[in-house]
Amino acid sequence: MINAGLIFTFHLSLLTSHIYMTIFLGCGFAAKYREGGGNFSVPLQWMLGLRRLKLDAIWLELLPATNDVAEDEARIRNFQNLLRAHGLSGRYCLLYQKPASDEHDLDGIRCMGISKRDLLDRLAGPSVLLNLAYSIHPPLLLKFERRIFCDLDPSEIFYWMTKMEMGQSYHHEFWTIGLNVHADDCQLPKPVVAAVPAAFPSEQATRLPLQKLKWNTFYPLVDTKFFGPRPRPPASKFTTVGQWYWGGAVEVAGEFPDLSKKFAFESYLELPTRVPEACFELAMNIAAEDPERKRLQRLGWKIADPHRVARTPRAYRRYLASAIAEFTAIKGVDVAWRTGWISDRAAAFLALGRPVITEDTGARHHLPANNGFSFVRDADEAEAAVNEVLRDWPLLSAKARACAVEVFDSRRNLKTILDL
Numbered sequence: 383m384i385n386a387g388l389i390f391t392f393h394l395s396l397l398t399s400h401i402y403m404t405i406f407l408g409c410g411f412a413a414k415y416r417e418g419g420g421n422f423s424v425p426l427q428w429m430l431g432l433r434r435l436k437l438d439a440i441w442l443e444l445l446p447a448t449n450d451v452a453e454d455e456a457r458i459r460n461f462q463n464l465l466r467a468h469g470l471s472g473r474y475c476l477l478y479q480k481p482a483s484d485e486h487d488l489d490g491i492r493c494m495g496i497s498k499r500d501l502l503d504r505l506a507g508p509s510v511l512l513n514l515a516y517s518i519h520p521p522l523l524l525k526f527e528r529r530i531f532c533d534l535d536p537s538e539i540f541y542w543m544t545k546m547e548m549g550q551s552y553h554h555e556f557w558t559i560g561l562n563v564h565a566d567d568c569q570l571p572k573p574v575v576a577a578v579p580a581a582f583p584s585e586q587a588t589r590l591p592l593q594k595l596k597w598n599t600f601y602p603l604v605d606t607k608f609f610g611p612r613p614r615p616p617a618s619k620f621t622t623v624g625q626w627y628w629g630g631a632v633e634v635a636g637e638f639p640d641l642s643k644k645f646a647f648e649s650y651l652e653l654p655t656r657v658p659e660a661c662f663e664l665a666m667n668i669a670a671e672d673p674e675r676k677r678l679q680r681l682g683w684k685i686a687d688p689h690r691v692a693r694t695p696r697a698y699r700r701y702l703a704s705a706i707a708e709f710t711a712i713k714g715v716d717v718a719w720r721t722g723w724i725s726d727r728a729a730a731f732l733a734l735g736r737p738v739i740t741e742d743t744g745a746r747h748h749l750p751a752n753n754g755f756s757f758v759r760d761a762d763e764a765e766a767a768v769n770e771v772l773r774d775w776p777l778l779s780a781k782a783r784a785c786a787v788e789v790f791d792s793r794r795n796l797k798t799i800l801d802l
Contacts, residue, residue: 383603384413385662388703388722390421396537396765397566398662401569402438402507402508403438403439403507403509403510404438404439404440404504404507404508404510405427405432405437405438405439405509405510405512405680405800406439406440406441406442406509406510406512406526406658407425407432407439407441407512408430408444408512408513408514408517408518409425409426409441409442409443409444409514409515409517409540409573410443410445410446410512410514410515410517410518410649411424411514411517412424412426412443412461412462413445413458413461413476414445414446414457416456416457416460416461416687417455417689417691417693418684418688418689418692418693419649419692419694419695419696419697419698420623420688420692420695420696420698420719420727421697421795422695423698423699423730424514424534425441425443425514425728426468426605426695426725427603427604427608427712427726427730427792428512428514428603428792428793428796429441429468429470429473430468430605430608431557431603431791431792431793431795431796433449433469433470433473433801434605434607434792434793435679435793435796435797435802439473440473440474440475440496440504441465441470441473441474441475442474442475442477442511442518442739443461443474443475443476443479444459444477444479444486444517445457445458445476445479445782446479446482446483446516447475447479447480447481447482448478448482454478458476458478458494461474461476462474462476462494462495464567464694464695467694467696468580468695472495472496473491473495474495474496475494475495475500475501476492476493477491477597478492478494479491480492481490483788484522485515485516485519485520485617486520486521486523487521487522488501488502488522491522494657495675501545502525502642503540505525505526505706508527509525509526509528509769510526510527510529510530510800511523511526511528511529511530512532512799513529513530513531513532513549513553514532514534515532515533515534515535516539516540516548516549518527519549520552520571521787522553523549523552525592528554528555529552529553529554529555530553530555530556530557530799531549531550531553531555531556532557532799533556533557533558533559533560534559534681534726535559535723535769536558536559536560536570536716536721536722536723537560537570537632537713537715537716537719537721537723538631538632538761539558540558540560540572540581541630541632541633542567542569543571544571544572546741552733553600553701554726556597557597557598557599557600557799558597558598558599558721559599559600559601559641559723559775560597560599560721560723560749561599561601561722561723561724561744561745561748562720562721562722562743562744562745562747563597563599563721563722564597564599564745565720566722567716567720567723568640568719568721568722568744569720570719570721571755575655575789577628584792585667591743592625593676598662598793598799599722599748600798601724601789601790601795602724602725602726602728602729602790602801603790603791603792604726604728604729604730604732604733604786604790604791604792605733605791605793606733606786606787606790606791607790608695608699608790609699609730609733609734609786610733610734610737611734611779611783612703612734613702614706614775615703615705615706617661617704617706618659618660618706619660619661619662619663619705619706620660620661620662620663620705620706620707620708620739620768620770620771621631621662621663621664621665621686621700621701621702621704621705621708621709621711622630622664622665622708622709622710622727623665623666623688623692623701623702623727624643624665624688624710625642625643625644625666625667625802626643626644626666626667626668627642627643627667628640628643628663628676628713629639629641629642631790633713634715634718639714639715640714641682641713641714641715642675643664643666643710643711643713645714646711646712646713646714646741647664647711649711649760649761650709650711650764651678651681651683652684652761653680653709653764653765653768654681655681656761656765657765657768657769657772660768660772661684662682662683662684663684663685663686663690663705664678664683664684664685664686665687665688665691665701666685666688666702667679667687668685668687675734677727678752679756686701696782697728699730699734700735702727702730702731702734702736703734703736705736705738705756706726706736706772706775707728707730707731707739707768707771707775707778708731708736708738708739708740709736709738709740709764709768710725710727710728710739711740711741712740712741712743716743717741717743718740719743720743720745721743722743722744722745722748723743724743724745728740728755729786731782732754732782732783732785732786732790733782733783733786733787733790734777734782734783735780735782735783736779736782737754737755737771737775737779737781738754738755738756738779738782739755739756739758739764739767739768739780740755740756740757740758741757741758741759741770742757742758742759745757749785749789750785750788750789752780752781752784752785753776753781753782753785753789754779754783754784754785754786755785756770756780761766764770773784776802
């Protein structure tokens with residue numbers, strides 16, 4: 383017979399160990415882009431989820447110095463102000479590295495938020511690093527007891543792992559947002575392990591060949607409390623937020639394809655003409671003098687400045703809520719390689735009760751049947767999906783919100799990643 387007292391004691395010991403463990407959220411892309419509220423919202427969802435789990439969590443942000451000291455100081459103030467606005471003023475350590483380097487050594491880094499002494503004291507005890515997009519590098523990386531690699535862009539990360547060391551030699555666990563990574567139709571490159579740099583020979587004994595590593599999958603995180611459901615807005619607007627231009631950084635069949643939204647949207651530019659009762663808007667960085675702006679406007683698209691409408695996480699949330707749904711196209715390599723990638727922005731739209739119309743990367747097979755998504759392959763299917771949203775918005779909105787709570791909730795996903 384199983385002893386219930388022993389089971390209770392075992393679970394209590396697990397709970398106690400988690401209480402005294404520090405969870406570090408490693409990030410290197412939030413502070414440097416002070417105009418990007420959507421960008422900042424990505425790690426914010428993780429941090430809010432960790433706080434909802436009542437864990438001892440520290441946002442560990444790396445900011446490499448530039449030649450513009452005044453701009454660096456503005457970035458630091460902006461980062462601190464945003465954390466304060468979300469109740470996280472005592473829950474961060476900003477690592478200002480001057481001069482910037484690919485090696486992250488605390489001896490050459492200034493710590494703001496918690497002190498360097500406090501950081502070292504925490505690292506001397508039980509610690510976990512959730513290393514978003516390989517933001518924290520050795521030798522600092524090696525000070526964490528448990529190191530978890532969290533991939534946010536499988537097409538680029540997997541590709542570059544075949545070319546260089548991107549942390550594959552220094553982490554204990556590997557988690558990817560590529561939901562379809564284990565499917566037969568997934569064509570992501572198979573990374574090979576790089577040699578461990580001589581500067582860190584102590585890691586040789588614990589390194590595993592990358593081809594033997596197990597990739598776990600997770601869903602994009604959204605804090606379903608911060609992104610709560612909103613009523614239908616007065617305008618029937620479909621929008622998305624992003625970068626219109628993006629340089630090619632992935633080699634496919636000897637070429638570097640265009641990964642920009644400009645290229646991805648080309649097949650869908652007639653949507654405003656096809657569905658005149660809807661409003662189509664793009665919050666993209668397209669300069670006022672750029673001919674692209676006039677071309678899009680002639681085709682019926684409205685252009686919003688993302689640095690104005692989505693400058694902070696709250697402005698970003700407000701802008702998403704101003705639409706009845708998201709419509710967006712996906713970079714072709716994710717579609718072609720069947721990565722299973724879904725954007726964190728789509729998760730935020732769903733949590734607000736906004737359905738999402740997008741292209742399928744293989745993700746549909748990893749979602750519940752009633753999920754709030756309409757996956758499309760061409761303009762005809764996109765037109766039909768837009769009309770369905772206009773016709774059945776209350777039903778699709780309810781499905782979107784339910785899916786966000788069931789699948790994408792930050793607390794739920796963090797419990798899985800951290801094995802709580």
